[in-house]
Amino acid sequence: MLKTTLIKAAEKAGGILKQYYGSAFQISNKEGVNNLVTEADHAAEKAIMEIIRNDFPDHYILSEESGDMPTDSEYKWIIDPLDGTVNFAHGLPLCCVSIGLERDGEMIMGAVFNPFFNEFYFAQKGYGATLNNQIIQVSQEMQVDKACLVTGFPYTYLDEPNGPLEVFSRLIRRGIPVRRLGSAAMDLCWVAAGRFEGFYEHKLNAWDSAAGFLMVQEAGGKVTDFSGAPYSPYQPQIVATNGKIHAGLLQWIAGTQ
Numbered sequence: 001m002l003k004t005t006l007i008k009a010a011e012k013a014g015g016i017l018k019q020y021y022g023s024a025f026q027i028s029n030k031e032g033v034n035n036l037v038t039e040a041d042h043a044a045e046k047a048i049m050e051i052i053r054n055d056f057p058d059h060y061i062l063s064e065e066s067g068d069m070p071t072d073s074e075y076k077w078i079i080d081p082l083d084g085t086v087n088f089a090h091g092l093p094l095c096c097v098s099i100g101l102e103r104d105g106e107m108i109m110g111a112v113f114n115p116f117f118n119e120f121y122f123a124q125k126g127y128g129a130t131l132n133n134q135i136i137q138v139s140q141e142m143q144v145d146k147a148c149l150v151t152g153f154p155y156t157y158l159d160e161p162n163g164p165l166e167v168f169s170r171l172i173r174r175g176i177p178v179r180r181l182g183s184a185a186m187d188l189c190w191v192a193a194g195r196f197e198g199f200y201e202h203k204l205n206a207w208d209s210a211a212g213f214l215m216v217q218e219a220g221g222k223v224t225d226f227s228g229a230p231y232s233p234y235q236p237q238i239v240a241t242n243g244k245i246h247a248g249l250l251q252w253i254a255g256t257q
Contacts, residue, residue, distance in 0.1 A: 084183030100210025110211025188212025
C-alpha cells in the first residue's frame with residue numbers, strides 16, 4: 001500500500017506539472033534570491049498531500065512549500081513537488097517531482113518523476129533502484145580524473161573558503177567535467193543511472209535529496225557528507241558517487257588531493 005500511494009502521488013503530481021508547463025502561470029519569489037515558487041508547485045503539492053492524507057491520514061509530512069506537519073506516526077513523507085523550479089519557470093524540462101518515505105528515521109522508499117523525459121525512478125531499501133521498471137546501476141569508472149560530475153550552486157556563500165566556486169574551479173582547472181543542471185533530485189538519479197559518476201553540493205534541504213540519495217545507494221553507489229560520514233538529508237552537505245571514486249572526490253572537495 002505504501003508503494004502504491006507513493007507511485008500514485010508522484011504520477012499525479014507529474015501530470016500536473018505537464019499541464020502547467022509552457023503555459024502562463026503565476027510566479028512569486030520566496031525569501032532569498034531567485035527562490036521561486038509557482039502555481040505548479042502549489043498544485044502538485046496539494047495533489048500529493050491529498051493522496052497521502054487519503055490513504056494514511058496520520059502520517060507525518062514534510063513538504064517544501066507547506067513546511068513541517070508532524071504527527072506521532074513512525075512514517076514521514078518528504079516532498080518536493082517541483083524540484084528545479086527555476087528551470088520549470090524558464091521552460092527548461094530539467095525538473096521533477098521528488099517524494100521520499102522514512103520509517104523511524106530511515107529512508108525506506110523514494111520516487112522521482114520527470115514527466116517531460118518520461119523517466120520514473122523508484123527505489124526501495126534493500127530492493128534496488130529502477131528507471132521505468134528497469135534495474136539501474138551506477139557506473140564502473142574508477143578515477144575522478146575520468147569522471148563526469150554534477151553539482152549545484154547556491155546563491156549565497158559562494159566565495160567562502162573551500163566553497164562552491166573554489167571547489168568547482170579546482171576540478172575544472174584539472175579538466176574534470178562538472179555540470180550544473182539545476183535539480184538535485186535529477187542529479188542524484190542520473191548518478192544512480194550511471195550517467196554521472198558523482199554529485200556534490202554544499203547545501204541542500206531534506207526534500208531535495210530524500211528520494212535521490214536512496215536511489216544512489218540502492219543502485220550500488222555511496223552517499224556521505226563532506227567528511228565521509230553517513231549521509232542524512234537533515235544536514236546540508238552531500239557527496240553521492242558510484243562508490244569507486246568516492247574517496248578521491250572527497251579529497252578533491254577538501255583540497256587535499
